[in-house]
Amino acid sequence: MATEYGSERREHFLPAALRAPIEGRTWREFGYLLLSLPISIVFFTFAVACVSLGAGLLITFLGIPVLAAGLAGCRGLGAMERARARGLLGLEVGDPDPIRARKGGLMSWVGAVLKSGASWRHLLYALLHFPWAIFAFVVSVTFWVNAWAMLTYPLWHWTFPRYLDQSGIALYGDSDGNQFYVDTPFEIGSTAAVGLVLVLVTPWLIRALVSFDRVMVTGLLGPSTLATRVVELESDRGVVVDTAAADLRRIERDLHDGAQARLVALAMDLGLAKEKLAEDPDAAARMVDEAHGEVKVALQELRDLARGIHPAVLTDRGLDAALSAVASRCTVPVTVEVDLPSRPAPAIEGIAYFIVSELLQNVSKHAQASRATVDVWRSQDRLMLQVTDNGRGGATLPISGFAAGTAGSGLAGLAERLDAVDGILALDSPAGGPTTVTAELPWRG
Template sequence: MATHYGQGYGIDTKPGHPGSPGEQRHRLPAALRAPVEGRTWRELGYVLLSLPISVLLFTYAITMVSLGAGLLVTFLGVPVLAAALAGCRGFGALERARARGLLGLEVADPEPLRTKRQGFMAWIGAVLKSGASWRSLLYAVLQLPWAVFSFTVVVTFWSIGWSLLTYPLWFWLFPMYGGQGGMQLYGDEQHRIYLDNPFEITVTALVGLLFTIATPWIVRALTTVDRVMVHGLLGPSRLATRVVELESDRGVVVDTAAADLRRIERDLHDGAQARLVNLAMGLGLAKEKLREDPQVAAQMVDEAHGEVKTALQELRDLARGIHPAVLTDRGLDAALSSVASRCTVPVQVEVDLTERPAPAIEGIAYFTVSELLQNISKHARATWAAVEVWRTENRLMLQVVDNGVGGADPSLGSGLAGLAERLDAVDGILVVDSPAGGPTRVTAELPWRAERTR
């Protein structure tokens, strides 16, 4: 499986739409089954409904905006204009729901109104200052001409296609009730050409078949413009989306920092601090035994010396977990080689960087590879692994590969999910490709930020 972490919207996700999980393979080519597919009929229904809805929306928007603009010389113009924009926002919600139901288009709601104070005047100001309100008004104005065009094209092609395709079934109406041999192709005062013999009827049906086959793709192309309009004008702006992402990333960073602080406190309390307490008690006992039994006191001092060495090693490991000195002094190549040497399987490290990234990005890259190698040691049951680091334009790329049993799934809430959140906090991406039976390939992508003076 391949897992991408990132935010996206405006994607067809309903079964029956291309790319959806519920899509199944068909024996008939797409061109032949398109005229009878459910997607085609939903898109046709969307186009047909667009005309009356756009007329209603356009009429409301133009009437209310014109009324509000005309009343701006008085105080009443401002609330009327705000009501016009609020109504357009309401229509926008209905249009998003219609696009979701008929086009399978998932569009997030635009940014809500932000008011610093309570009250009617504060609400009016928020509506007038909201970019989403004015985009909804622009949608109301642009939707009508496009709806008229798409309605005309679709109805014309659809009616011509099906009427010609079914012509062999109803051409008998002309001689029986119309007094002519068939559908008239040309006529003047002297000559008239009717489609009345078997060959002409067959050719007419074939032409209708071509129109019928082409019409769904024309409808699909026209609704693509509707998708763009709904997504661009009725969805959240890029700036608002970016603000939401940054707020979410800030929360992840804060939670990660708090978790790291708790881990450091726990390691200090349960590790070095406990050993130093035992060391102090042991030295105190040795001091008391020094005069009574110097040999026992010497043995206790020797044990205390061993405890000091162990405590120092734990403190070094803790400091390395916070930020290893080798990373600061010598860079990613040496730091990753040091991590690889502690892995339980042989690891080949290849770092192809002509310069060093910013310390923050370098640290994230180091801890990403470190955690992935720990996962290999604990869970992969691999016999070898490889680490590659390189730069592509303005991105720092990391790849860790092993020949283990595979089956790593970030969606199950493993450490990979937390690692992906950390990368996402700095606009990074994590891709996991780990089929059952292996091999596992984890690729991380980080923004490249040049190293500043350290």
């Protein structure tokens, strides 16, 4: 994965086009292009030498180890290139897949290097970056030097008549000795004006050249798309496992502290009522009546717990009925609009139900709203959810995850659940409201 940092937005009194020539970013990118030429020469020479030597020795046993050593050296030089891109371009590129030898020993390592796609991508980078580095170096240096030279020409024009015995820069000349010199005030001013235009344009040209370097470093020196996806899936699997474990702990706690405790107390009350049945029938009847009330409370708690796990109405009638039931229990009036041509995957339905339930609980507890709306629709192969309230707003979206300021709404947990299924959670909550939370899930899990 490749990311860029150091691009925080700041208020400037100059527009971007005017401050670009003096920005640190421009000078760092220009320095990157200057260094690319000598580094690419070393990289290219090393790669060609190792490949040529290894290919030449393939008729012997030594060719394969030499080729593997050359590929390993390219990986080392690639690490240096990633560090250079990180320092000068602010481009954070992850390391490629490490070399994993199934067994110990030299030949096992050689085989792992030769089978590694990242090793061959580093070699391809060495071969392709060299001609590009030459082109980028020539173009950037030519424009940079000439732009600043023309802009500052009025400052050093005096050196021509004093030291070179000519009135100014000679633009052209012919065989008869006729030459045109840039020496009049108008010509000098025009040269400086053209130089100013070039000075303003050159940083954007440099950024265009560097953008190609970014693509090459990211695509050839970073991890493969498949490896990145594997890492994401491993991370998502960890989130799913942690979430499932947390749900199991919550269910166990609710059963232990709620329904189980009530049922234990109920058994004790019925035992006492049984003992008093012969001695004091009236007291026994009162105890049985109290036990009956406890049974109703315990049943309600079990229903609520089952509804929180996976409500029967969701399985039987789908999201429309299930979300309407959730909305009816909210402390503020909620309008539910579900427009789905069919039912999504059961797992996605369950996550959508959980997301809306949590968001409506946040509305009840923290939003101080008088009304809310829930909209559910399908957009191509995505299931869209949107919960809006007219409350106080002020929820925040920090870099580390989603949070709701001081409300503690648990949006970070919702974002993690959505991320586990390639979903997205977006938050819009200006101070004073309204607050809109939009969730996007895949239609099929």
